[in-house]
Amino acid sequence: MSEEPAQPLYRTSSGGPEMTVARFWREIPQRYNMVGTKCDTCGDVFFPPRAICPHCRRDGKIVPCQFSGKGKVLTYSILSAASDQFSALKPYVLAIIELEEGTRVTSHLICEPDEVHIGMPVKSVFRVLDREGSDGIIHYGTKFVPDI
């Protein structure tokens, strides 16, 4: 079980230009606090946030929505191979989690690989996602852990 990469990881191993930090800080409300959106017309909730309700479209009324961070595992996989920036975490658990408000997210689930199962209750935690580029800029965000 590895929660944080032991060494700086570089996103751009395949030669592309490094991303600017703006790509992350513009999403700080979502990544740090799990703020998504809700359509007041049909009641559906969205995380990550959507600006347009896919059911109501122009009739939708989108408002912010705070998610509790609690949910359950719908499906999962234990990854033994990864792209270079996640290589230090191997093996790690990837899961699709249904939040109690109703929407789903894909996340790294921090637990022992033999612990994960469909239906497992989980909760969100604030963690380092990775470090980017030669300066090692740290990206923080949400991961999930078992909710015991």
Place this chain on the structure above:
Amino acid sequence: MRDVAVIGAGITKFGERWDTSFRDLCTEAGIAALEDANVAGEQIDALFVGSMSAGRFVGQEHVGALVADYVGLGGDLHTPATRVEAACASGGLAFRQAVAAVSSGMSDVVIAAGVEKMTDVGDSTDVLAGAADREWESFAGATFPGLYAMIACDYMHKYGLTREQLAQVSVKNHYHGARNPFAQFQNEITQSTVMNSTLVASPLRLFDCSPVSDGAAVVVVCPLEKAREFTDTPIRVLASAQAGDTIALHDRPDFSTMGATVAAGNSAFRQAKLERKDIDFVEVHDCFTIAELCAIEDLGFVPKGTAGKFTEQGETQLGGRLPVNTSGGLKACGHPVGATGIKQIWEVVQQLRGEGGKRQVEGAEIGMTQNVGGTGATVVSHIFGRA
């Protein structure tokens, strides 16, 4: 709307083509297709090139122009060339653009090419992860094997699919690939080869996954009414369908059903006025073994949850009720992502002309393709028949 026919098809050997560049691959397949179609450069009205990520695989954008230039259509002839991108469905979509150009009356003779040069880059896993939702799947550590593994986990939980049944998809595709001289892997394997291969993303192992490949495939289309000016064996396009879905797997109501395959398949069957039983063979997008099972179910050939048993009984192998991926599929023929959709059509052309050699489907008259982008956010499906 005019009826459209395929009048020529060419392909490169798929595999690790260290000695061959991006443009060389296109030229090799392009010459083969133009010779097959007996078409001269002056007769070509337009070119569509499917490539998923030339920009990240070889650092080259503007590949429509590059390919046109190096197949001899650029400098003197100034032939219009357009790149088409829909991740791993780029090839199928390039073909659909070519069909639309001819069908509409805008153009007469049009080329559809698909190409990818994947082995020049170290971390192809990260490039491919761009076909998912980069910010909300890939940033969380999702890889393509990981996403399809979560489909497999969901499917096994719901339908009791066994690991052995899943392995049989790969065994069957290697059996077909061993009969295709252009395939990356031309060796037969056994169930234990798959079961003992290294874990990639549970429950998927290395032999459940399509490889990293270089390759190109090219086909030529024209109006059906003019096809016999070029060839004695035109292949008629009976349906051209495309459908979309959410970019992220987690937003689908059922992870084990590819909604875009269902929609594109239904549209294709409506257009062709055919039923499932009329299809003699199908080329589907087996980027991972689980994807082939979902595909033949979502296209309506077998009920949901039964494709594993259908495969285990040998029904999808040559000689079975519905031969699937006689080319070897993405698993054994190889998966240069942008080329795959055109390769599927190339294979259908070989089969319908009766030129399938050791992998010929006897009496093949109607063939179908299904080409997937990402985890199913784009699906392109075509049906073909002898003209």
